[in-house]
Amino acid sequence: MAPLSILIVGCGIAGTPFATFLLSNPSQYAKEKPHITILERASTPRPQGQNIDIRGAGVTIMRKLGIETAVRNSITHEEGVQFVDDRNGIWIQMAADKTGKVQTGTSDLEILRGSLAEICWKRSRAMSREVQSQGGKGIEYIFGDYLESLEQDGEKVHVRLAKSGEWRSFDLVVGADGLQSRTRQMVWGEKGEGERVRQVAGMYGAFFSLPKTSNDSLWRRWYSAPGRRGVMVRPCDATQPDRMTAFMMIMNLTDERLRSAARDGRKGAEAQKALFAEYFEGMKWECPRIVDEMLKADDFYYDMIAQVKMEKWSKGRVVLLGDAGYCASPISGMGTTLAFNGAYNLAGAITQHPNDLPAALATYETKMRPIVDLAQRLPLGGQAPYIINLETAWGIWIRNRILWLIALSGIVELASRFAGPPADKVKVEEFGLSQLEEWVEGDDEK
Ligand SMILES: Cc1cc2nc3c(=O)[nH]c(=O)nc-3n(C[C@H](O)[C@H](O)[C@H](O)COP(=O)(O)OP(=O)(O)OC[C@H]3O[C@@H](n4cnc5c(N)ncnc54)[C@H](O)[C@@H]3O)c2cc1C
The missing domain is CATH 3.30.9.40 (D-Amino Acid Oxidase; Chain A, domain 2)
Known part of the structure; x- marks a missing residue:
């Protein structure tokens, strides 16, 4: 069998870890490993975005990627959250869980999105260079371009790049292009977007x-x-x-x-x-x-x-990954953890079914569905934003005093636990992918 050719659209938090995992299958020789192309609309890997966190299952997957040291060297060291009023008076403060064992509103791994995207991209580049040094093809990165059209004929997906005008064909296209995914719109149709992207x-x-x-x-x-x-x-x-x-x-x-x-x-x-x-x-x-x-x-x-809600994340030879398929929203606190889980489970499913993409995509759906359902269940039945962000000044005045009473009563730690997302309820399955060695900046340049 010829190696799989795979296009990943989006060099964000989900796309590059997927590529890294896919190339980390120890039972394939370098020459048999998939040929991967990553297409990113921005002219460089986008070093932008503010605070996001990695939690629970996301931490396990981060360790499998071998980026724990790099991530820990880049965290923001946020101490926790303080609710303040017009005069900057603090009504309650909820400390971060620095042990990584309890899910509170602030994780021990708070990092800027841009730093994490850069670490994930460089980690994939190091993996690609390793595969290339062993005679494999590794990853081709294309920055500053995007898809203009996409057609499927059963076995192959044919795409046209907007800027270069080039046509290319792949066995699989992975849409990892974020919340406003063009891949999703092109394949599932713009018409249903209002139903899929639910504010x-x-x-x-x-x-x-x-x-x-x-x-x-x-x-x-x-x-x-x-x-x-x-x-x-x-x-x-x-x-x-x-x-x-x-x-x-x-x-x-x-x-x-x-x-x-x-x-x-x-x-x-x-x-x-x-x-x-x-x-x-x-x-x-x-x-x-x-x-x-x-x-x-x-x-x-x-x-x-x-949030992005879809009944199925694949159509023919196109599959969605990360926010593009199942964004849980920043208020879930699960975005990065979901993106990492998606990357790992999709790579694992392809590793389990190397010669049967439909079976791999079905396995990916089965593994991800319960994780996505859990992550998209927002606190207090989705009412939390209304309770925290009140309409009137009086409402805020009362809320602050309730927070103060909670602080006085000494149950802050307990209350903080209710504010945390369910990231440690997600199980990380073993697919036989290699546990990657810790990567540090500059490793791939040697
Ligand atoms: C610039 C930026 C800033 C962000 N800031 C925050 C933040 O401050 N807080 C927060 O909670 N979340 C933020 N997010 C979202 C957060 O990164 C995701 O929720 C999460 O990490 C899931 O990652 P993802 O890889 O699925 O999507 P993303 O991290 O959004 O990555 C998607 C990637 O696809 C690229 N892309 C988009 N469209 C195309 C296209 N048509 N063709 C090719 N490439 C395309 C994007 O440039 C991006 O690199 C930000 C996302 C971006 C892109």
């Missing part, structure tokens, strides 16, 4: 970084404003000691401008910033400086806070 509680989020001030520390500060608006300011990693990250959030079910701005992606950044500035005009606490910095930010990222 959570009318939420929109803006992420960016900003200079640190004397009020900032390793604690995440979370401020709520009336009208269901909120801001979090969080620590960056050691490479940016003078900066913090911000997440601004709006809940609004009726303003069509917010929705259409989400469809525009990065090219709509100026309009997205203007909308957030309008919504946060006149807000108290540190909102004026945060809005000022948002308007200047060059790492601004905006999207609808949504």
Whole structure:
């Protein structure tokens, strides 16, 4: 059998670990290993994005990838979360679980998305070079291009790259191109997108970084404003000691401008910033400086806070991976863990059925369905965003006092456990893939 040829669309958190795992099958000689192409729309691996975390099963998979040292060297060391009011008074603080054993709102592995994406990309590049040194093909990376068309004829998927105009054929195309996946839209149709991409509680989020001030520390500060608006300011990693990250959030079910701005992606950044500035005009606490910095930010990222729900993640020889197929939303705290699980289980399924892709894709569906169902079950039956982000100033006043009473009663630790996602309830199966050695920066350049 000729080696499988696989196109992965998206060099994000899910795509490159999938490639690494696929090349780590110890029962294949290098020459038999799949020929992988990774296509990324951005001109470089996107070093952007703010705080995300790795938890439970995601930690096990991170260790299998051999990137624990690299990840731990890049974490933000966030101490936990403080709920603050207009005057920056703290009503409750919930500490991070630094043991990695308990799932609270802040994990022991908080990292910037850009750092993790870079580690995963470099790890895949090291694996590719190892395979190439043994006579295999490894991974070809194409940056700055995207798919213009995609056709299937049963055995092969034929794609045309938009910028180069080149046609190429693959045995399998993996759509790992995030929440607003073009692969999903091309294969499943744009028409059903409204049904597949389900917004959570009318939420929109803006992420960016900003200079640190004397009020900032390793604690995440979370401020709520009336009208269901909120801001979090969080620590960056050691490479940016003078900066913090911000997440601004709006809940609004009726303003069509917010929705259409989400469809525009990065090219709509100026309009997205203007909308957030309008919504946060006149807000108290540190909102004026945060809005000022948002308007200047060059790492601004905006999207609808949504989940992707699909009955099936594959169609013919095209399969979805990570946010593209089953985004659980940033408020689930499970995005990275799901992306890692998807990458591992898809590679494992292909390893189990090397000559039968339909069987591999069916196995992937079976393994991932319970994990995705669990991850997409949001706290308090999906009511948590409404309880935290209140409509009125009075509501926030009362909420703060309830939080204060919880703090006084000494049950904060117990309450924090309820705030954590179910990442350790996910089991990681063994597929016989190699346990990779710890990779450190520069390993692949030797
Ligand atoms: C720039 C950016 C910033 C983010 N910031 C945050 C954040 O601050 N907080 C948070 O919780 N989550 C953030 N996310 C989402 C988070 O990374 C994912 O929820 C999660 O890590 C799952 O990873 P994924 O690989 O499935 O998707 P992603 O990490 O979103 O990766 C998808 C990749 O596909 C690429 N891509 C998209 N469309 C195409 C196309 N048509 N052709 C080729 N490539 C394409 C993207 O550039 C990206 O590299 C961000 C995502 C991106 C792309």
